Amino acid sequence: MTKRIMIVEDESIVRLDLSMMLSDNGYEIVGEAGDGEKAVELAFALKPDLIIMDIKMPKLNGLKASEIISNKYNIPILLLTAYSQREFIDKAKKANIVGYLVKPIAESNLIPAVEIALQQAENAKMYEQKVQEMNNELKKRKIVEKAKGILMDKYNLTEDRAFKKMRTISMKKQVTLEKLAKHIIEKYGT
Ligand SMILES: [Mg+2]
Incomplete structure (x- = not known):
């Protein structure tokens, strides 16, 4: 089944780039958002299989948005960060963050990270079902x-x-x- 991915990134060019790389690799982009507020709204409405989320964004940053989403849904989140934002990762432990990618994002980094994130989510779901x-x-x-x-x-x-x-x-x-x-x-x- 095609995996449904949502992209949250305030720079529209980066968003487009991500969207194209993911589409090229057979993923379906179900939604795109340019800020954290919209991300929360869309995540609740679309319930994607995975969210790729920038940290630094207007209105609501990616970490806060991830926390809000994770409080309600078990959707894995892959963070996008600049090198200088690594310090934020510690704050992300509460949210459902399965990994992060440092910008600029190359396809050779993106796709394996997405695959691993989806696989982990699948394993977690199977484990939960078993329990x-x-x-x-x-x-x-x-x-x-x-x-x-x-x-x-x-x-x-x-x-x-x-x-x-x-x-x-x-x-x-x-x-x-x-x-x-x-x-x-x-x-x-x-
Ligand atoms: Mg940004």
Whole structure:
């Protein structure tokens, strides 16, 4: 799938240059902004896969804009900076900044940085999904455990018997163990 990139840079010539280099390499430029305020607005509206953001800009600088965007969306941000602005990088840790490029930007620097940033974001997303799946699984297990406990108390069953009973009902009624467990908790739980 084509990756959607947003470019934020107050110098329109640099913006054009970046846009052309990225387009040449198969990326889609979904939005361009010339200041931090517009960047925040566009990022919220477009939710791009990656934002390339200049630091020094009018109205709202790139670091502040990055912070505001990162508070709301998990969009990776690649900063553009002049050599003298490296000191700002420390301030960027709170925001979702995955790297920075020192101007002037050459295609041979830009494209690998963009690729790495996108890959990192992809990995982070997969990791998050995995954690989410594990949490769901854990929640499911807790519900089943709770229902099992209720059955054990109510019918004076061993743990094993209670679980087997649940499994039998779930198969007979063709409902998931989780659904059955929820039903038992609703009906008999305290
Ligand atoms: Mg600038």
